[in-house]
Amino acid sequence: MNKAITDGVQLMPPVFDTGLDVWSSGNGTPGSDTYQGAVNAALVPADQDFGGCLELQKTNGVQKLRYMGETPLLPGCYLQIKARIKAIAGNLPSVRIAGWAGGAGGNHVNGLTEVGTTVTLESYGKIVEVTAIVGPGARGGVDLPWGTQALYGHFGLDLTGPNGGIVRIDDLQIEDVTGVFLRDMINVVDVRDFGAVGDGATDCSAAFEATDQAAEGRKILVPAGVYSLSNSVSLKSPVEFEGTVTMPSNKVFILAKSFDLPSYIAAFGDEELAFTKAFQALLNNSDHESLDMCGRKVTVTRPIDMQAAVPNKITYATRRVIRNGQFTATGAAVWDTQSVTARATYSASDPRKLTNVANIANIAVGSLVEGNGVGREIYVRSKNIGAAEIVLNAPLYDAEGTQNFTFTDFKYMLDFSGFGSLSQFAMSDIEFQCNKLCSGIRLAPSGLTFQLRDCFISRPKDRGVTSIGTGCQGILIDRCQFLSSEESLDVPDRTTVAINVNANDPKLRNNRATRFKHFALLGGANSVVLGNHFFQGDDVTAGVRTAGLIIANNFTNATITGNYIDNCTVEWTNERDPTPDFNNGFSFSAMSITDNIMLCGDVAPWFSFIVLKPHGTGHFLNGVTISGNKFRSVNGTIDRVERVDTSFADLDFSRSKHVTFEANTFHSIREQAFNPLRVRHSESTNASNWIIGVNGELPFGGQIRGVDSIVALGKISNASSDANFSRPYALTQQGGNKDKIKLVWNEPVRGDIVVTVRMDL
Structure with a gap:
């Protein structure tokens, strides 16, 4: 490239044949002496090597030759000054390219290197070429780095060494060589410069690695083409892809400075493949803890086997996160169950x-x-x-x-089940658009603290998040939405489940789930279910409802607090007990259901919000707290908020202990439940034995096992209308259902009392 052509800038000095009045024996500045008429300079019209040239005898210690024209120095532009010279007679001098740096106002710019490398002429008639490059930057190969203050130069050469020698000099050449430095100047290193061939067949692994080493932080350019990488490649520099790469599935491609999904999509040209390769890099790279999808959507055409994407990893236990994107399922038969x-x-x-x-x-x-x-x-x-x-x-x-x-x-969009164990893995701010084609996520068989936060699992065909083992140990699901594919179906026709957990310590917090058959089945212990809204109604008059939350472990240590439980049931069962009849242990124990909103509408009257379903005989309540809940039925009244499903067995209420059922509110509930329960009784005729029932107001239809207090409301009168100041004793568990007490007085009496009874001890 020559600025004389590209920008209309004149760089080349005139040939010597046009006259020596523009060639100075000084610095080339205005007013300096020229070689016009000088006794030691002459034009040679027809040299055998040079054609027209200048013949010059060295008479000064430094014999200068400078073009008096101002050769402009443009920002970012590098010029090469070139001279060809040969000795003719006399002493053999040395020669070098030289110049004078001119700044604003024609002033000299001091402190710059103004001479190039000196070359000694060693024989007569031998042509020697001397060059120097001048430009703004101190780059490799630049002889005269003049910065930005030098606006122009007077260029030529110097003869040094002994005087008396005669030389002939060919016409001076000044050319734009910016292209030599273009790669450095635009901060890009091209993989083709290091042997990469974008033919889709030639192994470019070594070329990519060499490019990265040479880049030293500059951007790597992968031009158009397909570049085959037969080995794992790790690039520490940022990369720009115009072409794509291809590599075996077991080889890792790490983009350390461009580690995000859009970069991998640019690299591989296919969204699904790019995601799997990025995930592979995530688990093989210590420099990044997360893969940012940068809001990109990945169209998923088949189940993604997450372990197959990382064939060198069977287990993984270092915190890693995938965040900020969307997966959308498409296709047909590949998703068939x-x-x-x-x-x-x-x-x-x-x-x-x-x-x-x-x-x-x-x-x-x-x-x-x-x-x-x-x-x-x-x-x-x-x-x-x-x-x-x-x-x-x-x-x-x-x-x-x-x-x-x-x-x-079932077929899952992301399937982690190929891992033996996967721990401390999280997915954040991701939407899984299942489109009724597939399920969402299948967890590894084992592992700790898988986390799903701020995600949408939309319209899964069968399941949202499935655990097939203990990969759900300590699972954290926070602020997610589970949107059912069965919203239009009546409750009995639904089959989908949003979440299942088998291991201990799950945390389900502030999630929302719509019209699944079940929101969550929790098969472990120590569960925290906090602040969720799950609803499962339909438009059927007096319709049935299914369990929203299933606790499938009798000793559960579960806390269910602050949820909005809408048209569904909390079901507590021991259906995972291989010997379901009670023989030892704590039975149905350690449950806290507190401060929830529980709403139903247009349901069958036998619907209840809390259902216990024992799968064997002999079970009892042992440490249960149900308090502070707001129970309400609209468009109809229900019988009670709690009940025992006796499809397999009933509870043994003679063993109930530590049961609290209080401070709840009831609206449109026919039989309200309390424990302890205050009962007001009026005996209008004199009797020694008063039989007092609870009208089904003990929780789950429990028995009266204790009496906390007996308080007379006014005078207790005997047959003579005299006051009776004696205290009766109480006999509990009276009647066929053992839900009555007998108060025994020392004589027949009548009056009003309040009795506080309990179903537990």
Whole structure:
């Protein structure tokens, strides 16, 4: 490139043949002496090597030759001054390119290097070429770095060394060589300069690594083309992709300075592939704790096997986060649910295993298990084809013996089940658009503290978040929305479940779920369910309702507080107990249901907000607090807010202890429940034995096991209308349902009293 052509700037000095009056023997500044008429300078019209040239005899210690024209120095522009010279006679001098730096107002810019490298002429007739580059920056190869104050220069050469020698000098050349420095100037390093070939076949791994080393923080350019990388590549410099890369699935591509999903999409040209490669890099890179999707949408055309994306990792336990994006499912047959029916044997002595499983090779790990005596959300955690055995995520309550089981493999958008263990993994601010085609997330079989926060799982076909083992230990689900694909269906026709948890310590906080069959099944202990809104109604008059929250563990240590429980039930069951009859332990224990809003509308009168469902005999309440809740029914009255589902067994109310049911409010509830319960009784005729009932107001239809107080409301009169100041004694658990007390007086009396009774001790 020559500025004389590109910008209309004259760089080249005139040839010597046009006259020596513009060639100075000084600095080239106005008024300096020229070689016009000088005795030591002459024009040679036809030199055999140079054609027209200048013949010059050295007569001064530094014999200067300067073009008197002002050669402009433009910002960002680098010029090369070139001279060809040969000795003719006399002493052999040395030669160098030289110049004079001119600034504003024609003033000299001091302090600059104004001479190039000196070259000694060693023989007569031998042509020597001397060059120097002048420009604003002190870059490699720049001989005269003049900065930005020098606006022009008077360029030429110097002869140094002994006097008396005669030389011939070809016409001086000044050219724009900015292109040599263009890569440095625009802060870009091109992978092609290091051997990369974008033909889709040549291995460019080494070329990419070499480019990164040379870049030293500058941007790497991957031009148009397809660049094959046969090995793992890690680039520490920022990268701009015009072309794409391709590499084996087991090789890692790390973009340390461009670590976000848009960069990987630019690199691989395919959203799904880019996401899996970025996830692979996330788990193989210590420089980043999170993958930012930067708001990008990834169209998912098939289930993404997250472990297959990272084939060198079976377990992972370092905090990692994927955030800020959207996954959208598309396609058809690839999402179809697969079901297998197979005969297998179950024994409560080995409660998490099926043995002698027929057709086991066709049963997928992670499949839902259904059959007689099988509880809800039972999954295949692992299988041993050789032994024909399946390990389950939880025991079965009544499946002893051999039967046919159905194994249903739902398809999940993101499937982590291939990991043996995955801990401390989080997903934040992501929408999973399942579009009724697929389920959302399947967790690893084991692991700790998986976290889902500020996410949407929209319209899953079958499940929102599924745990097939203990990968849900300590799971944190916060401020998420679960939007059902079954909103238009009546409650009995729904099959979807938003969340299931098998292990201990889950935290479900401030989530919202709409019209699933169940919001969550929690099979572990120490659960915290706080501030959620889940609703499951329909438009059917006097319609039925399903459980919104299922606690599938009798000793639960659960806290259910501050939720909005709308047209659904909190169901407490022991359906994962392989020997459901009570024989030892704490039974239905350690439950706190407090300060919730519980609303139903247009439901069957037998609907209740809190349902206990024992799967074996002998169970009892042991440490239960239900208080501060707001119970309300609209468009109809319900019988009571709590009940026992006796489909399998009833509770043993003779063993109830530490039950608190108080400070609740009831609207359109026919029978309100309290414990302790204050009962007002009026005996209008004289009697020694007063029978006092509670009219079903003890929780769950419990028995009277204690009397806290007996207070007379006015005079207790005997047959003579005299006051009776004696105290009666109380006999509890009277009547067929043991929900009455008998007060025994020392004589027949009448009057009004308030009795405080309890169903527990």
